[in-house]
Structures are given as structure tokens and as C-alpha cells.
Amino acid sequence: MNCPNPATEKITLFRKFSNVTVVLPKGPHLLARYLGEDNAYVYLVRLGYVENGVATFHKDPDTMKYRMKFPIEVMRNLRDRELAWRVDECGIPKGMSKFSLADKEDKEALREKNDVVSHIVRVYGDSPFKDKKTYSEAVANAARKFGFTEKSVRKYYEHFLFYGGHEFAQAPRDWDKGGEGVERLGARRADGTLIESGRKTFAEVIDPSTHLSRMQFPVYLFERLKKYVRREAHVPGATITDIARGFLRSQVGHNRDADGKKQTFAVDPRTLPSERNTIRKVTPIFHEEKAKLALLRSSARGRGYSAQIANGDLNVVDIDGTVADCFIRFGDSIVGIDSVLKPTVLLAIDRSSRAIIGWYVTYRPEDANSYLACVFSACTDKEDELARWRVSHLDGMVYGCPSAIFVDRGPGISEKVHRAIVSGMRQRLLMAEPGKPQAKGDVEQTMDFFQEEVADIIGSTHGEPVKGKGPEKDAARKRNREKLRKAVASAKLTLEQFMRALLTAISRHNLNSDMRRARTRLMAEAEVPPVPKHMFLFNVAMRAGDAAWDLTEEAIIRRLAKPFSPDMTAPSGIVSFDKREFTCDELRIRAIEHEATHNGSSMPIKGYELFTSKLHALWDDDGYLVELGPSEQTLEKFGIAIPDLRDYIQMRDLADLEKQRDKNRLHPTVEQAVKRGGVSQATQRRMEATEGLPPTVNNRRARKTAEAHASAAHTRAVLASAQKTSALDSNARVPAVAEPPTRSGSRRVIDINF
Known part of the structure; x- marks a missing residue:
């Protein structure tokens, strides 16, 4: 039905009904349909807007006009400066392009509507959208001629302009009532109950009373899903399926126990939408966020920001250690190694976002292995370690390979660390300048956050701040001394509890710390929350060039x-x-x-x-x-x-x-047990003297001579016995010889010597 009047059409800027993108001084880009122009103005109809590379379209103009006009000189200037350009057709809905008439009644109704618009175009040309008086006259004339109301005629004409004279511009828009890509969340009946939508499950078809029925996607849950996807879409390597599964796993409910303490429970998956349906909801939001990120990365500010990350201080990690103010119990004893009774916690903190990306706990003095372990934790995924300590629900963990590592003087700059970090990982190793504690970063401040988190746990020695004047200070000091005095005796914190407390504090810091001072305008435009985790993920996503090349976990393992x-x-x-x-x-x-x-x-x-x-x-x-x-x-x-x-x-x-051996050191030996009840050598000598027996020689040389003589006699006896046995054996080996027979009476005697 696209039938413009050749007499009134004059192309000066763009072809009639073409799609045009216009860059406005403020706000998003305008997406419009070009209707025509005269000597003073160009006439457009707004189709939608383009923001961060994503087009958003207006609904049909049933009750609202989207037409507008620009001075022709302004539009010509925008076109010459390439701030207004023609784009491909994008204002026709998919349902309209695939529309087909069902029966003759629909064809007749569509023909009548098209006749109304054809009459206005044929009689008045382009004048109705240029002049309000002509518009009113054309609408009234068509209404009288075809028997429609003026409201209906205006709607038909606006649809004709909005859809660029498409042949099905006046067709009933059934695709707006539901279907692929159309949201109907929250639709309710007159009594307020939700309207079921979607195909019934096979279980529901077989048994309508089954609990495995269609699961609605509530409006509140969809809003929560959109926020979750917008946060997680910037994570490197994030996929639609992983985000959907992570969202379903993150749904928790809360309750209180008998003591009034808040408890958290995972939501029963039966009460949540299916994974397949969640993926359908996640997909368009995910692509929208990726398009925004791609536009920011390709923009001039984006390139500058990436260069700042690659070359500036936005990819530096600070590593330092602090003693945790708490004791850890193992069985009935306090854990201590080399008189060290408190664990030392090393933290790796991203300098640009203050996000904690790595940690390591040790009872020994800080050494090269501790720093390498902290770097290893910062560069690798945390899922296995969270599962090991049974805190997989924590959502604040991040990781990434830095380009530079900033350490304090000491073990952090040892030859072993230098060889592994600089030569192996190809990273810069920086050291704090002596006399400038402010150059150490925020590790100490972050550790204070952790100390306050575990201060209320039994066994912690972290004291309260001493504030006030006079008696107030004295009372605070007294409470701190009392807490320190009772800390060892009342310590009940096990290693598992300490690690869960540490990881929970790290997650809370990454999700809740106020980082408004470090939030840039680019982050605000991308709707990045001013908290460490999301700012860190945004910085990682914005990296370009060599800075974006993260080492694989296998490469990190081989090097560290x-x-x-x-x-x-x-x-x-x-x-x-x-x-x-x-x-x-x-x-x-x-x-x-x-x-x-x-x-x-x-x-x-x-x-x-x-x-x-x-x-x-x-x-x-x-x-x-x-x-x-x-x-x-x-x-x-x-x-x-x-x-x-x-x-x-x-x-x-x-x-x-x-300790047990020392306790039983007086236990008798086997020799003592055998000799128990016997007579000692001294008593035996006195008994022999009393009986008149010759005294036993007790001289050491004489004893040795006697022992040697006895040994020699024993050797000679053994040798003689062996020689005698050998002689007998040699006789046994002589072959038998028959002696001549002798007569003894009448008998014959044969003697054979074997």
C-alpha cells in the first residue's frame, strides 16, 4: 500500500519512509521514520531510540502521536556532519512481516481500512502530516465518506505513517497479545488471580491436580532477575546458562530460630521457574548488556579508559598481612606454632576497586611462600575453596590476573617471589617507598573491617575503640583488658569456623563497601553499582589489548x-x-x-x-x-x-x-622383668666366700683372656667334630669290594662292608 504521490514527493535529504538515526545533543540517539520535507521543515515519526547500541521501539500509536518536525537547515547540517544517517528498515514487527489473513471477513475488514488511508493520501497527499488544519479536514472527510468515526480514521492514518505504508499496517496486532518475545508477566483475572500462560506440562495434562504444573514467572522475580543479569553479564567468560543457574541457586528464604536469630535457607526448586524458562528470560537481557559493554569499549572514552587500566594504577594489586585478633582451638588446645598463637591473614586487594581478590592464612612469619600463595589465590577461581569450607552460597568472590603487584618491604621482595612473579608470571613487582605509609594501599583498612566482623566471636581479642573522656576511656580500657584476659580460656573458634568467618567477611566487603569515591562517570552510565565486586568486574571487562590476556589456571599452577x-x-x-x-x-x-x-x-x-x-x-x-x-x-x-x-x-x-613416653619412663624393661626375684652379683660373691669356694676372677683382662681361651677351645672342639664327620663321610663314599670267600664249617659266609 506504499503509494506516495509522485507530484508531492521531492527527495532532498532522505527517501520517504526510510529509517533515520539522529544524534541529539542530549539523551539517546533518535530512531525515526522520514516522512517528507518542505521549504521550512522535515517531518518525522519517532520509532524509538538507540542507547548503548540497543534499539528500543515505541508501541503502536493507538492513543499517542509520535510525529515531530525539525527545521530543514538543522537536519541538513546534521546530515552533513554525519550526525544523521539512513539505516535499514527496523520498524516493522516480526508479527506484521509474517502476517497472513485467515478468512474473507478479515480480508474485507483490512481492505476497508486501507481504502480510508488510500483516500486521504490520494486526495491530500503529504499535507495532512504537515498542516494541522488539513489533517483535521482530511480525517473528517474520510469519516463521512466511509462511515467510520474520526478517532478510528486518525488511528488508521497514524498506523500508516508509523509503519511506512506497510500492506498490513492496519491488520489486527495479535502478536501484541502474547507469543514469542512478548511479555505478559503479571496479567491477572478480574478476581486478582494470575492468568496461566504457556504450554501445560505433560504431568498436568495427565493429572490436572498435580503439583508439577506450569510455573509462572512473577513480576518481582523477573525484576530481580534483570538486576542479577546486569550485574553478572560483565564477568569474563559468563554464559547465559551459567547466569540462569546461578540466579536459581542464589534464591534464598529467611526465617528465625527459637533464639530469634535470622536463618537462611535455599528456596525449594519446585517453587521456582524451570531452568529452560529462566534461560529464555535471561537471553535478551544478557545480549543487551553485552551490546552496552561493546559500545563502551569501542567509544573514545572507552579506549582511553582501557588504556588507563592497562598502563595506570587500575590493574595493581596490593598484598600485605595482618594478625587476626582471635585464637583458634584444636580439640582442647589453642593452636600455636613457634609461640605464635594467632593466625596471620594475607590479603590481595585490587587498588582500583578495593575488591579483595585473594587471601592466605598462616601461623608462620610472612615468607615468600605466603606471598606466592596469596598471588595464586588472587589469580584462580574460588569455587573449590568455597565448597571446601561449605560456604558456596557466598556471592562476593572475584579473581583476576593483575599486571602489577605492590608489596611492602620484607619477604614480598625476596628473590624467590621476584623470580616467580616477574620471570614466571610476567608481572611487575613494586615496593612501598620507605617513610610513606599512605603508599601501602587499603590493606590495613580492609583488615580492620575483618577484625570488626569477628570481634563479637568468643575468643576474639579485638578491642573496642577507646573514645570519650576520663571515666569513659577508663571503662573502655577495662573492658578490653577483661576481654583479652578471658580470650584464651573462652576461645571456642575452630579452624572451620574461622575460615567461614573470614570468607563471609570478604564477601560482605566486596558486596557492601561504599566505593562511590572511586566510581567513574563511565561506570555510572553503565549502571555499575558502587561496590568493589561490580566495579572490579567492570574494570576487567573493559580491559583491552595485552591487559585483557588472563593466564589460564593451568599456566598459573605451572608457574607458581x-x-x-x-x-x-x-x-x-x-x-x-x-x-x-x-x-x-x-x-x-x-x-x-x-x-x-x-x-x-x-x-x-x-x-x-x-x-x-x-x-x-x-x-x-x-x-x-x-x-x-x-x-x-x-x-x-x-x-x-x-x-x-x-x-x-x-x-x-x-x-x-x-609426653607419653616421658610419663612412662620408669616402666621396667624386658631384662629387668626377667631378672626380677634373682640374686645380685655382690650377694652371690658373699655367699661363695662364706661357703669357702674360690673367688671368681673379676679382673677385666683376666676375664677377656678366659673368654678368649673358652672361645678358642670351643672353636677347636667344633673343628674336630667337623673333621671326624668328614672322615666318616669319606669312608662311606668308598665303593664296595668283594672279599675272597672263607669256609667256616659247612656254611658260606660273605661279608660285604658298606
């Missing part, structure tokens, strides 16, 4: 983890070191085959010992890393423990053994 000793073997497929045993089914099979073909020799093995888990090792199987799990005995002995606690358990084994 501790390798096995060169002569390590796996007899029967079991790797043993530090009183721990590791194995797997594949290694056992390979070791048995090796021993069968190599005369029983054990199979040599290469691998790595992990920093973050002393209950796992990695076997380097010709370039492929295979995980080795602990044996049952190792798991029962050490459980899930940090490396230093494993050492503490071994120290306790030896210390308890020595």
Missing part, C-alpha cells in the same frame, strides 16, 4: 605451585610426601602397568603441590594435569586444614608421643 621432587615415584599408584598420600584410579592403573613392564620398579611421577589445598595434588601426565585426591587415612588424619594446621597436627603427634 611447588613441583614434586625430581626423584618422586608412585609405588602402586600412591604418591607420598609429608606423611600424606595421594592417588587416583588412572594413576593406579598406569603404575601397575609400569611395574609389570619394568621388573617391579616404581613409576616416576611429576606433579605439583597446591598452595590453597594440602589435600589435593596435581599429576603432570605428559602435559595434562590430573587431580590426585587424598587417601582415606590422610583425610581422616588431617581433614580440611590449612598447611600450617597440618604441620601443627604432625607436631602434636610427636609432642604427645614424647
Whole structure:
């Protein structure tokens, strides 16, 4: 039905009914349909707007006119400056392009509507959308001629302009009432109940009363889903399926126990929408967020921002350690190694967002291994460690490879750390300038946050701030002294509880800390929340060039983890070191085959010992890393423990053994038990003297001479016995000889000597 009047159409800027994008001084780009122009103005109808590369379209103009006009000189200037350009047709809905008439009645109704619009175009041309008086006259004339109301005629004409004279512009828009890509969330009946939508499940078809019926997607849950997707879409490597599953797993409910404490429970999956339906909801939002990010990255400010991240201080990680003000109990004892009774926590903090991306807990002084373990934690995923401590529900963990690492003077700048970080990881290693504590970053402030989080746990020694004047200060100091005095005796915090408290505090910091001061305008435009986690993920997503090349987890393990000793073997497929045993089914099979073909020799093995888990090792199987799990005995002995606690358990084994041996040091020996009840040598000599027996020689030289003589006599006796036996044997070996017969009476006697 696209039938413009050739007499009135004059192309000066754009072709009639073409789609045009116009860059306005403020706000998003305008997406419009070009209707025409005259000597003073150009006439458009707004189709929607384009923001961050994503087009949003207006609804049909049933009750609203979207027409507008620009001065022709302004539009010509915008076109010459390439701020207004023609784009492909995008204002026709998919349902309209695929529309087909069902019966003759629909065809007749569509023809009548098209006749009304054709009459206006044929009689008045382009004048109705240029002049209001002509518009009113044309609408009234068509209404009288065809018997429609003026409201209906205006609607038909506006549809004609909005859809560019499409042949089905006046067709009933059934696609707006539901279908693919159309949301009907929250539709309710007159009584307020939700209207079921979607195909019935097979269980519902078979049994309408089943609880496995169609699951509605409530409006509140969809709004929550949109916020979740917009947060997680910037995570490197995020996929639609992972986001949908993560959203369903993150749904929790709250209740209170008998003491009034708030408890959290995972929502029953039966009450949530299906994963398939959730993926359908996530897909358009995910693509929209990715388009926004791509536009920001390709913009001039985006390129500058990426350069700032790559070359500035936005990719620097600060690492430092602080003693945690709490005691940890193992059984009935306080854990302590080398008189150190409190654990030291090393944190890796991203300088641009203040997000905690890595950690390490130790009972020993800070050394090179501690810093390498903290870097390893910062560069690798946290899912395994969260699962190990049973806090997989924490949503605030992030990780990423930095381009520079900032450490304080001391073990952090040792040769071992320098060789691993600079030579192995290809990262810069920076050191704080002496005399400038402000250059150390926010590690100390962040540790204060953790200390306050665990201050209320029994066994913590973190005191309250001493504020006020006079008696107030004295009372605060007294409470702190009393708390410190009772801390050791009342300590009930186990390692598992401490690690869960630490990880929970880190997650809360990444999700709740106020980072408005570090939020840039670009982040605000991208709707990035001013909290460490989302600012860090945004910075990671905006990296470009070499800065965007993160090392794989395998590469990080090969460059940072501790390798096995060169002569390590796996007899029967079991790797043993530090009183721990590791194995797997594949290694056992390979070791048995090796021993069968190599005369029983054990199979040599290469691998790595992990920093973050002393209950796992990695076997380097010709370039492929295979995980080795602990044996049952190792798991029962050490459980899930940090490396230093494993050492503490071994120290306790030896210390308890020595203590028990010392307790039983007076236990009689076997020799003492045999001689118990006998006569001593002194008493025996007195008895011999009383009986008149010759005294026993007690001289050492005489005893040795006698022992030598007795030994020689014994040797001669044994030798003589051996010679006699040898002579008998030689006679036995002489062959039998028949002697001449002799007569003894009438009998014949034959003597054969064997």
C-alpha cells in the first residue's frame, strides 16, 4: 500500500519512509521514520531510540502521536556532519512481516481500512502530516465518506505513517497479545488471580491436580532477575546458562530460630521457574548488556579508559598481612606454632576497586611462600575453596590476573617471589617507598573491617575503640583488658569456623563497601553499582589489548605451585610426601602397568603441590594435569586444614608421643622383668666366700683372656667334630669290594662292608 504521490514527493535529504538515526545533543540517539520535507521543515515519526547500541521501539500509536518536525537547515547540517544517517528498515514487527489473513471477513475488514488511508493520501497527499488544519479536514472527510468515526480514521492514518505504508499496517496486532518475545508477566483475572500462560506440562495434562504444573514467572522475580543479569553479564567468560543457574541457586528464604536469630535457607526448586524458562528470560537481557559493554569499549572514552587500566594504577594489586585478633582451638588446645598463637591473614586487594581478590592464612612469619600463595589465590577461581569450607552460597568472590603487584618491604621482595612473579608470571613487582605509609594501599583498612566482623566471636581479642573522656576511656580500657584476659580460656573458634568467618567477611566487603569515591562517570552510565565486586568486574571487562590476556589456571599452577621432587615415584599408584598420600584410579592403573613392564620398579611421577589445598595434588601426565585426591587415612588424619594446621597436627603427634613416653619412663624393661626375684652379683660373691669356694676372677683382662681361651677351645672342639664327620663321610663314599670267600664249617659266609 506504499503509494506516495509522485507530484508531492521531492527527495532532498532522505527517501520517504526510510529509517533515520539522529544524534541529539542530549539523551539517546533518535530512531525515526522520514516522512517528507518542505521549504521550512522535515517531518518525522519517532520509532524509538538507540542507547548503548540497543534499539528500543515505541508501541503502536493507538492513543499517542509520535510525529515531530525539525527545521530543514538543522537536519541538513546534521546530515552533513554525519550526525544523521539512513539505516535499514527496523520498524516493522516480526508479527506484521509474517502476517497472513485467515478468512474473507478479515480480508474485507483490512481492505476497508486501507481504502480510508488510500483516500486521504490520494486526495491530500503529504499535507495532512504537515498542516494541522488539513489533517483535521482530511480525517473528517474520510469519516463521512466511509462511515467510520474520526478517532478510528486518525488511528488508521497514524498506523500508516508509523509503519511506512506497510500492506498490513492496519491488520489486527495479535502478536501484541502474547507469543514469542512478548511479555505478559503479571496479567491477572478480574478476581486478582494470575492468568496461566504457556504450554501445560505433560504431568498436568495427565493429572490436572498435580503439583508439577506450569510455573509462572512473577513480576518481582523477573525484576530481580534483570538486576542479577546486569550485574553478572560483565564477568569474563559468563554464559547465559551459567547466569540462569546461578540466579536459581542464589534464591534464598529467611526465617528465625527459637533464639530469634535470622536463618537462611535455599528456596525449594519446585517453587521456582524451570531452568529452560529462566534461560529464555535471561537471553535478551544478557545480549543487551553485552551490546552496552561493546559500545563502551569501542567509544573514545572507552579506549582511553582501557588504556588507563592497562598502563595506570587500575590493574595493581596490593598484598600485605595482618594478625587476626582471635585464637583458634584444636580439640582442647589453642593452636600455636613457634609461640605464635594467632593466625596471620594475607590479603590481595585490587587498588582500583578495593575488591579483595585473594587471601592466605598462616601461623608462620610472612615468607615468600605466603606471598606466592596469596598471588595464586588472587589469580584462580574460588569455587573449590568455597565448597571446601561449605560456604558456596557466598556471592562476593572475584579473581583476576593483575599486571602489577605492590608489596611492602620484607619477604614480598625476596628473590624467590621476584623470580616467580616477574620471570614466571610476567608481572611487575613494586615496593612501598620507605617513610610513606599512605603508599601501602587499603590493606590495613580492609583488615580492620575483618577484625570488626569477628570481634563479637568468643575468643576474639579485638578491642573496642577507646573514645570519650576520663571515666569513659577508663571503662573502655577495662573492658578490653577483661576481654583479652578471658580470650584464651573462652576461645571456642575452630579452624572451620574461622575460615567461614573470614570468607563471609570478604564477601560482605566486596558486596557492601561504599566505593562511590572511586566510581567513574563511565561506570555510572553503565549502571555499575558502587561496590568493589561490580566495579572490579567492570574494570576487567573493559580491559583491552595485552591487559585483557588472563593466564589460564593451568599456566598459573605451572608457574607458581611447588613441583614434586625430581626423584618422586608412585609405588602402586600412591604418591607420598609429608606423611600424606595421594592417588587416583588412572594413576593406579598406569603404575601397575609400569611395574609389570619394568621388573617391579616404581613409576616416576611429576606433579605439583597446591598452595590453597594440602589435600589435593596435581599429576603432570605428559602435559595434562590430573587431580590426585587424598587417601582415606590422610583425610581422616588431617581433614580440611590449612598447611600450617597440618604441620601443627604432625607436631602434636610427636609432642604427645614424647609426653607419653616421658610419663612412662620408669616402666621396667624386658631384662629387668626377667631378672626380677634373682640374686645380685655382690650377694652371690658373699655367699661363695662364706661357703669357702674360690673367688671368681673379676679382673677385666683376666676375664677377656678366659673368654678368649673358652672361645678358642670351643672353636677347636667344633673343628674336630667337623673333621671326624668328614672322615666318616669319606669312608662311606668308598665303593664296595668283594672279599675272597672263607669256609667256616659247612656254611658260606660273605661279608660285604658298606
